[in-house]
Amino acid sequence: MTGERQLLSGDEAVALAALHAGVRLGTGYPGTPSTEILETFDQLGGHAQWSPNEKVALEVGLGAAFGGARTLVTMKHVGLNVAADPLFTAAYTDIEGGLIVVSADDPGLASSQNEQDNRHYARAAALPMLEPVDSQQAYDFTWLGFEISERWKIPVILRLTTRVCHAKTVVHPRAAASNIPEPSFQRNIQARVMIPAYAKPAHQRLRQKLVEIAAWNDAEGPIRLDTGRANLGIVATGIAAVHAREAAPKASQLTIGLTYPLPLGRIRTFATGVDRLVAIEEGDPILADALRAAGIPVECKPEMYRFGELNVARVRRILAGDISPEPVPPKGKPPELCQGCSHRGVFEVLRDLGCIVAGDIGCYTLGVLPPFSAMDTCVCMGASIGVGLGLRQVLPEAQARRVVSVIGDSTFVHSGITGLAEMVYNPPATGHVVLILDNGTTAMTGQQEHPGTGRSLDHSPTGKISFEALGRAMGVQNVHVVNAQDKEPSFQDLIVSLLAKSETSLVIARQPCVLAAPKIRVYEKAAAERISPANCAADGVEP
Amino acid sequence: MKVKNIVIAGLGGQGVLKASDILADAAFRAGFDVKKSELHGMSQRGGSVSSDVRYGDQVLSPMVPPGEADVLVVLEETQVEINRPTLRAGGVLIGPDLLDPAALKNRKSLNVALLGAASTVLEIPHEHWLAALHANLAEKLHTLNEQSFAHGRAAALARSSAE
Numbered sequence A: 001m002t003g004e005r006q007l008l009s010g011d012e013a014v015a016l017a018a019l020h021a022g023v024r025l026g027t028g029y030p031g032t033p034s035t036e037i038l039e040t041f042d043q044l045g046g047h048a049q050w051s052p053n054e055k056v057a058l059e060v061g062l063g064a065a066f067g068g069a070r071t072l073v074t075m076k077h078v079g080l081n082v083a084a085d086p087l088f089t090a091a092y093t094d095i096e097g098g099l100i101v102v103s104a105d106d107p108g109l110a111s112s113q114n115e116q117d118n119r120h121y122a123r124a125a126a127l128p129m130l131e132p133v134d135s136q137q138a139y140d141f142t143w144l145g146f147e148i149s150e151r152w153k154i155p156v157i158l159r160l161t162t163r164v165c166h167a168k169t170v171v172h173p174r175a176a177a178s179n180i181p182e183p184s185f186q187r188n189i190q191a192r193v194m195i196p197a198y199a200k201p202a203h204q205r206l207r208q209k210l211v212e213i214a215a216w217n218d219a220e221g222p223i224r225l226d227t228g229r230a231n232l233g234i235v236a237t238g239i240a241a242v243h244a245r246e247a248a249p250k251a252s253q254l255t256i257g258l259t260y261p262l263p264l265g266r267i268r269t270f271a272t273g274v275d276r277l278v279a280i281e282e283g284d285p286i287l288a289d290a291l292r293a294a295g296i297p298v299e300c301k302p303e304m305y306r307f308g309e310l311n312v313a314r315v316r317r318i319l320a321g322d323i324s325p326e327p328v329p330p331k332g333k334p335p336e337l338c339q340g341c342s343h344r345g346v347f348e349v350l351r352d353l354g355c356i357v358a359g360d361i362g363c364y365t366l367g368v369l370p371p372f373s374a375m376d377t378c379v380c381m382g383a384s385i386g387v388g389l390g391l392r393q394v395l396p397e398a399q400a401r402r403v404v405s406v407i408g409d410s411t412f413v414h415s416g417i418t419g420l421a422e423m424v425y426n427p428p429a430t431g432h433v434v435l436i437l438d439n440g441t442t443a444m445t446g447q448q449e450h451p452g453t454g455r456s457l458d459h460s461p462t463g464k465i466s467f468e469a470l471g472r473a474m475g476v477q478n479v480h481v482v483n484a485q486d487k488e489p490s491f492q493d494l495i496v497s498l499l500a501k502s503e504t505s506l507v508i509a510r511q512p513c514v515l516a517a518p519k520i521r522v523y524e525k526a527a528a529e530r531i532s533p534a535n536c537a538a539d540g541v542e543p
Numbered sequence B: 001m002k003v004k005n006i007v008i009a010g011l012g013g014q015g016v017l018k019a020s021d022i023l024a025d026a027a028f029r030a031g032f033d034v035k036k037s038e039l040h041g042m043s044q045r046g047g048s049v050s051s052d053v054r055y056g057d058q059v060l061s062p063m064v065p066p067g068e069a070d071v072l073v074v075l076e077e078t079q080v081e082i083n084r085p086t087l088r089a090g091g092v093l094i095g096p097d098l099l100d101p102a103a104l105k106n107r108k109s110l111n112v113a114l115l116g117a118a119s120t121v122l123e124i125p126h127e128h129w130l131a132a133l134h135a136n137l138a139e140k141l142h143t144l145n146e147q148s149f150a151h152g153r154a155a156a157l158a159r160s161s162a163e
């Protein structure tokens, strides 16, 4: 794959670079628009695994990096909230193998519950951040990220956005790395055991690393200068940089690749050479604020451009100072649950029973739309259980008895198990009903495996968590496994009876996602063939 | 060459993204700089989908600015009006009404048939279209899709000579 020009998405480019740079392990949790990175890395022959959630993925990745391996950890922007705990303290440690944490942000909320700007994390956790503008840079910055990470023994955040992840652009790959050192554990207690006595100096070391990286960024960092007219200077980051080049091709432009810590010297010099300096960045005005704090006079985009994606037209408006209302694009057809989707029957029942539904994130969130309109809350993965319990704790009994928590199978493993512990530990007076919609896949993000499917990222068989056994072991009083299509007794009758009890209940509605079902049958068949007696015998005789 | 802007639109499951992959690949094989971009993630559930393909000597933004598409290909009648604003004045609209549904061997290859129609206004040599079709579709679908491509191309040529 080396050398020849290729047309790749940003996600594919990161995966290819990871392979070429000798990454030993890729971990992550699915989330649009990051999912294809690990899937591609696996298809290219890399070792990739889905973790139950992003926190675990980062911890596994950190362990691999402590062990001296180049490691890639991927997630969508909100995943970094889940992984924030290890992230902030990993920043204090000295890692051995390069560690890149990919944060795939979603300005404009193409497929997310918020449009948070994860550039804040670089500053908050004090970690270097690289922001490519296209697939070529996604490829190059993955390499560069490992170099920075190993030189300063620090994790590096590679921040992508939807249009970088999913846009396909031309990439010229380089030769794969040779002589990557083999992983091997070197004890370094003071750099890796963050008790206060060691963490205090580690914090100082971290700040010193950032000073050095900023100086390096000024001297030889990935900065692109397009020299144009002096009457307009643009300082830009990420995908916004290419919109800006197109919107104002005659302007002078400085495009920053390592956006934290900033190359303030270079920017200051650039600023003095132009009559007017405008910061073009998607999301929050982080670059503009940082430059102003450094005393560099810069124009910040008007507040209305904080929201949504930028594009060429919007950058033209920013440069013209246009704050008139923007044309509203015509509304397309909203998505809906597939015909035959197993979630449909569940939401029909919850609607008909007038339940107060604490919902969660996945395909089934579409239960909020007509004809169901059967979801009352949706915040973040796993929140259905806690929010449902909170409602049960305070509502008058007649209302409390109608509260149900609804959560998908992948979401349950991701962050529902601790919610179940809360239910057992602090049961509301009216009890509670948690419904796991177990369709045997992570459907929302394109049908990935998870620990409840019993198959790994590459769909080969592995250990499997039984939700019913888990619920019983945790002490939930009633545990039922059903199919929402069942007639005798009906799913509806079961829910009615459980709502009437003042006990804790877990109902697992199990029926495969109709889009995933054919593939699941293929995987199951392949697994059955693998363990058939004939194959065992063959395995036995072959060397 | 000045950048050529194409938008392909339809509903999830119709093969909009496959069509834009084939187009981008064909332009790539023809030696152009190419960028292709779309929002996907929930498209399997029947919602509106559209994909932008741009090619030329140098492409900057991966998104076609509103009102600047040279060609708009739409796979579903209901999606024509909502996508029309992306087309520039004098741009070419290729809609599903170009083809008699009965004449297509398989409705699923409508995406490729409309690409065939679009090929009449795009400067990509035929050999690259063929190579892109082969690279992006399973082998057992090659013949069917080559026929659909030729069918769409013939329909577009017939219409333009009638006009």
Ligand SMILES: Cc1ncc(C[n+]2csc(CCOP(=O)(O)OP(=O)(O)O)c2C)c(N)n1
Pocket: A029, A030, A031, A032, A054, A076, A078, A079, A080, A082, A112, A113, A361, A362, A363, A364, A381, A407, A408, A409, A410, A411, A412, A439, A441, A442, A443, A444, A445, A513
């Ligand atoms: C912290 C976090 N990580 C990842 C995502 C992306 N995401 C949304 S829902 C979901 C899982 C959906 O799977 P499941 O719960 O099984 O429901 P299904 O879509 O199969 O109905 C994922 C990975 C997210 N929103 N938040």
Ligand code: SF4
Pocket: A336, A337, A338, A340, A341, A342, A343, A363, A364, A439, A443, A444, A513, A514, A515, A516, B044, B045
């Ligand atoms: S992809 Fe699967 S879970 Fe999602 S709506 Fe379709 S059938 Fe339902």
